[in-house]
Amino acid sequence: MECKPLNTNKIYLITGAAGFIGYFLSRRLLEQGCRVIGIDNINDYYDINLKYTRLELLKPFEKFTFIKDDISDKAMIMNTFEEYKPNIVVNLAAQAGVRYSIEKPDVYIQSNIIGFFNILEACRFCPVDHLVYASSSSVYGANKKIPFLETDFVDNPVSLYAATKKSNELMAYTYSHLYKIPATGLRFFTVYGPMGRPDMAYFGFTQKYFAGEPIRIFNNGDFENDLYRDFTYVDDIVEGIGRLLCNSPVGGNIAPHQVFNIGNNSPEKLMAFIETLEKCLSKVIGREVVFDKTFEPIKSGDVPATFASTDLLQQAVGFKPRTRIEDGLQRFADWYCEYYKVK
Numbered sequence: 001m002e003c004k005p006l007n008t009n010k011i012y013l014i015t016g017a018a019g020f021i022g023y024f025l026s027r028r029l030l031e032q033g034c035r036v037i038g039i040d041n042i043n044d045y046y047d048i049n050l051k052y053t054r055l056e057l058l059k060p061f062e063k064f065t066f067i068k069d070d071i072s073d074k075a076m077i078m079n080t081f082e083e084y085k086p087n088i089v090v091n092l093a094a095q096a097g098v099r100y101s102i103e104k105p106d107v108y109i110q111s112n113i114i115g116f117f118n119i120l121e122a123c124r125f126c127p128v129d130h131l132v133y134a135s136s137s138s139v140y141g142a143n144k145k146i147p148f149l150e151t152d153f154v155d156n157p158v159s160l161y162a163a164t165k166k167s168n169e170l171m172a173y174t175y176s177h178l179y180k181i182p183a184t185g186l187r188f189f190t191v192y193g194p195m196g197r198p199d200m201a202y203f204g205f206t207q208k209y210f211a212g213e214p215i216r217i218f219n220n221g222d223f224e225n226d227l228y229r230d231f232t233y234v235d236d237i238v239e240g241i242g243r244l245l246c247n248s249p250v251g252g253n254i255a256p257h258q259v260f261n262i263g264n265n266s267p268e269k270l271m272a273f274i275e276t277l278e279k280c281l282s283k284v285i286g287r288e289v290v291f292d293k294t295f296e297p298i299k300s301g302d303v304p305a306t307f308a309s310t311d312l313l314q315q316a317v318g319f320k321p322r323t324r325i326e327d328g329l330q331r332f333a334d335w336y337c338e339y340y341k342v343k
């Protein structure tokens with residue numbers, strides 16, 4: 001299926017624009033000449049310098065407007081919709097992370113439930129052509145049947161984070177049904193890449209290595225029954241979102257509310273992923289990188305495997321993620337060593 005160009009007459013509102021995926025999506029839209037309104041509260045869940053670095057890279061685009069605010073502020077969201085009248089909304093702002101939802105549950109309710117509710121309410125009163133929002137592979141919980149299909153049973157989330165994402169799908173379904181809001185939920189599968197999130201394992205392992213510290217791997221040290229993850233390169237996520245935005249559901253073949261997996265459709269053993277990361281870093285710094293590894297029990301809330309079926313996405317937009325981890329991790333390693341000036 002051909003990817004139509006993005007409609008540059010539309011106004012795109014992206015929440016979480018200073019975040020990892022939000023930055024790359026904003027940049028892609030701006031490069032194509034779209035008008036982008038970005039919202040982000042720049043919270044300090046991870047190093048805010050990284051968020052400001054991303055924003056600096058978006059600033060030169062004339063058609064970029066940034067609003068530093070919180071989506072859980074309903075009046076602010078309603079005013080922003082009234083002022084800018086966005087046609088397309090992509091909600092990526094959320095408190096991410098499975099493990100942190102055990103430590104700080106409140107912030108998940110505030111951003112992921114109240115914040116998302118505000119976005120839905122704004123779409124109800126200021127109609128949009130399309131609302132796209134981030135869900136997560138974590139909604140599949142501890143499901144054993146692989147690959148994960150969008151039609152699988154997902155009523156047993158094993159973390160509060162997953163429960164908020166599943167709730168978002170239910171809330172979006174209801175609003176879409178009641179107020180005819182064309183809405184699409186995207187279940188992202190472990191997204192990685194340059195300028196990624198420092199709370200994610202590949203980033204943390206790299207930081208630890210350069211700090212001369214051991215890395216902790218939560219897989220019981222059981223290589224036979226290692227964790228499997230469907231690692232998805234950020235450009236593939238952006239390509240998938242871009243294609244969904246080009247193929248607007250209005251009058252199209254996509255129902256008013258639909259959910260898609262966006263994953264690599266090719267899970268890797270965690271240990272193989274780590275080995276590839278070591279090789280990629282070795283290539284950049286010109287000496288062999290071997291992480292000092294300690295093995296620990298699987299953390300509560302973590303799931304044994306993630307594996308996306310991408311057939312539905314492929315049918316809808318003619319695309320499925322395809323970046324090999326060797327290539328994606330090399331781009332991460334190149335960026336990391338350059339950004340942090342490590343040798």
Ligand SMILES: NC(=O)c1ccc[n+]([C@@H]2O[C@H](COP(=O)([O-])OP(=O)(O)OC[C@H]3O[C@@H](n4cnc5c(N)ncnc54)[C@H](O)[C@@H]3O)[C@@H](O)[C@H]2O)c1
Nearest residue numbers: 016019020021040041043070071093094111134188190191
């Ligand atoms: N990266 C992944 O592997 C992955 C996997 C599954 C789902 N997701 C989802 O994709 C979305 C984007 O993830 P990401 O990896 O870019 O995360 P990120 O943390 O880098 O980006 C989220 C951004 O949203 C902002 N934000 C958080 N709460 C906010 C609020 N209440 N108001 C305004 N801004 C707020 C943060 O400051 C951050 O910059 C999130 O919804 C996340 O749950 C990500």
